[in-house]
Amino acid sequence: MKKHYLKLVRQALKSLRHPQLRRRPWWRAVTRRIGDRSLWVPCRDTVAAGLTVGLFFSMMLMPFQMIPAAIIAMRMRANVPFAIAACWVTNPLTMPAVLYGQFKLGDWMREVLAVPMPGFLARVQFDVTGVGQLNAASYLLGMFTSGVILACCAYPLAHLFSAIMPHYLPVKRLRGKSRD
Secondary structure (H helix, E strand, O other), X not given: OHHHHHHHHHHHHHHHOOHHHHOXXXXXXXXXXXXXXXXXXXXXXXHHHHHHHXXXXXXXXXXXXXXXXXXXXXHOOOXXXXXXXXXXXXXXXXXXXXXXXXXXXXXXHHHOOOOOOXXXXXXXXXXXXXXXXXXXXXXXXXXXXXXXXXXXXXXXXXXXXXHHOOOOOOOOOOOOOOOO
């Protein structure tokens, strides 16, 4: 498994450093930070942070979730491939169930926990056949809450996985690059 991951990483870094692309100044500016090898080699802390960022953004209903996940992972010095891959939790097959669960979570939080939301959001209604009427306030509350819950669960689970199987997820970070 680790060999396949490292082969994938090498191929991705090689394609980012293609000679025809390397000559363009705007491409060098974009790929300078993402080409840092320490952001691509898995270790316990970087993978845990990458999964945290990626799972948070996987719950956000937005196009191209992987782009902000990769940017924030680079800023946090987290593992970029794990942040991008964690965004694939929500895909066209799983998204309807996730959206429904987010609506229900937000509805429950607004009714049972009496979480206040702005009035203009509560007035935005969606009529979904077979489900009923849903409003934007419940959805936004459920979306952010589910993102935070998944992010909070990912970090300790990655550390637990590293403790149980240290040969798959080592503790040490790649040396040689400074922490900008």
